[in-house]
Amino acid sequence: MRTLTKEIQDKITPSMALRLLQDGNSRFVSNLKYNRNLIQQMNETMDGQHPFAVILSCIDSRTSAELIFDQGLGDVFSIRIAGNILNEDILGSMEFSCKVAGAKIVVVLGHTKCGAIQGACNHVEMGNLTALLKKVHPAIAQTPRTPQNSQGVYSYSDEVAINNVHHVMDEIPLKSPILDNMIQNGEIAVVGGIYDVETGVVKFFEHPHLEHFELEQPVAIVRKSSFEHELISTL
Numbered sequence: 270m271r272t273l274t275k276e277i278q279d280k281i282t283p284s285m286a287l288r289l290l291q292d293g294n295s296r297f298v299s300n301l302k303y304n305r306n307l308i309q310q311m312n313e314t315m316d317g318q319h320p321f322a323v324i325l326s327c328i329d330s331r332t333s334a335e336l337i338f339d340q341g342l343g344d345v346f347s348i349r350i351a352g353n354i355l356n357e358d359i360l361g362s363m364e365f366s367c368k369v370a371g372a373k374i375v376v377v378l379g380h381t382k383c384g385a386i387q388g389a390c391n392h393v394e395m396g397n398l399t400a401l402l403k404k405v406h407p408a409i410a411q412t413p414r415t416p417q418n419s420q421g422v423y424s425y426s427d428e429v430a431i432n433n434v435h436h437v438m439d440e441i442p443l444k445s446p447i448l449d450n451m452i453q454n455g456e457i458a459v460v461g462g463i464y465d466v467e468t469g470v471v472k473f474f475e476h477p478h479l480e481h482f483e484l485e486q487p488v489a490i491v492r493k494s495s496f497e498h499e500l501i502s503t504l
């Protein structure tokens with residue numbers, strides 16, 4: 270696995286970026302990983318970084334983005350906050366990642382059995398956590414309780430976690446004209462997904478924002494191009 274250079278980063282499209290993450294998660298689930306020399310990667314990135322993705326995920330100790338997507342130094346910007354909620358500081362971090370540093374994909378990643386989401390569902394109030402958990406309320410409002418999702422400790426909060434990812438994805442272009450513009454120009458894609466803490470699998474889902482990104486069958490699309498295949502195999 271080569272350390273990303275500006276030249277390689279420039280060649281990566283949003284759909285290829287998604288494929289790189291899907292492949293990395295497949296390696297993780299299979300208990301495989303690229304044989305990286307992290308000291309070498311540290312030396313190769315000492316003068317700059319050219320990551321291909323920015324990933325917003327939860328602080329949960331089981332959901333480290335670099336581990337679950339099998340990425341090395343200089344590969345991804347990792348934004349972590351309880352419940353993977355959005356605020357203007359996080360939007361600023363995403364704008365830096367994409368507009369300044371050239372990342373090609375914004376991933377909003379929720380996870381199953383999320384304590385923060387469960388706390389929000391239970392209307393937990395504690396210190397500064399209260400204001401953070403309030404940011405999950407729109408997703409709770411979008412998630413009616415049903416006999417099916419009310420069984421088990423986590424089934425309702427898992428549905429809220431999914432709706433929370435959708436909500437954050439909706440908010441990104443609404444609250445960031447810079448990212449909205451990049452989405453419209455095809456420079457970046459915003460994708461959402463859920464990490465299953467029982468299986469290690471990240472399930473990416475589709476979103477209206479991506480329709481013009483031909484991501485309905487991302488794997489098939491990436492496989493179409495031998496150039497992309499070649500590039501991915503060199504990474």
Ligand SMILES: [Zn+2]
Nearest residue numbers: 327329383384
């Ligand atoms: Zn969590």
